[in-house]
Amino acid sequence: MTSRRILSLITLAAVSAPFVGAVDLSRYRAFQLGSNLTMIVRQAQAQPSEVKLIHQQPDTIQELEWRPRSPSEKDSVRQVHFTFYNGQLFRMVVDYDRFNTEGVTAEDMIEAISRTYGPATRPVAEIVIPSTYNESVKVLARWEDAQYSFNLVRFSIEDNFGVIAFSKQLDALARTATVESLRLEALQAPQREADRQKKEDDENHTQHEKARLVNKPAFRP
Numbered sequence: 001m002t003s004r005r006i007l008s009l010i011t012l013a014a015v016s017a018p019f020v021g022a023v024d025l026s027r028y029r030a031f032q033l034g035s036n037l038t039m040i041v042r043q044a045q046a047q048p049s050e051v052k053l054i055h056q057q058p059d060t061i062q063e064l065e066w067r068p069r070s071p072s073e074k075d076s077v078r079q080v081h082f083t084f085y086n087g088q089l090f091r092m093v094v095d096y097d098r099f100n101t102e103g104v105t106a107e108d109m110i111e112a113i114s115r116t117y118g119p120a121t122r123p124v125a126e127i128v129i130p131s132t133y134n135e136s137v138k139v140l141a142r143w144e145d146a147q148y149s150f151n152l153v154r155f156s157i158e159d160n161f162g163v164i165a166f167s168k169q170l171d172a173l174a175r176t177a178t179v180e181s182l183r184l185e186a187l188q189a190p191q192r193e194a195d196r197q198k199k200e201d202d203e204n205h206t207q208h209e210k211a212r213l214v215n216k217p218a219f220r221p
Helices: 003-014 037-043 106-117 168-218
Strands: 052-055 061-066 077-085 088-096 126-129 135-144 148-155 160-167
Touching: 037 061, 037 077, 037 088, 052 168, 061 168, 077 168, 088 168, 106 135, 106 148, 106 160, 148 168, 160 168
Parallel strands: none
Antiparallel strands: 052 061, 061 077, 077 088, 088 160, 126 135, 135 148, 148 160
């Protein structure tokens, strides 16, 4: 595959339509930050059962994984992880396929993405991705405004490029909720374990009693 062809795929992966007028950092392809969970599930042609519950208290954090279905050509995107705060999409983590972007440099990626989102900045920064990734990644380039942040990164696990886009307001709320959720889960862990053990003991007792009713009359010494 030629470099020109690869760059075309990357640009296509950034949005579903070419850049016209003001930059919209809330969008990636047809997906928009702030959209509700039901809409994203429908757009991704997913099933509600595919949505994973990450935290339930004090606020609800959920995730959905989407893989492009492109029968006509190879897609530069391998998968996208959507994360929701109380039913609103607040973060998209895009994994680019390392085989379909082979040979493409960081500068190539920045050039291609900038055609859609405008000039990039080069901050000295890292982003910590909780939940699915649990990885701190270096920001290679950033496009942002007062509401949204769109970051080009490189994941260390598979050495592939990625994009992390998020709503600044919702991301801050979600991170605060996640910290509190982990604190609550730690406090409740002993009681949950006690409840689990009691349930297991009760089930074992019931099973033994059923077996006793069958086996006792039939026992012959």
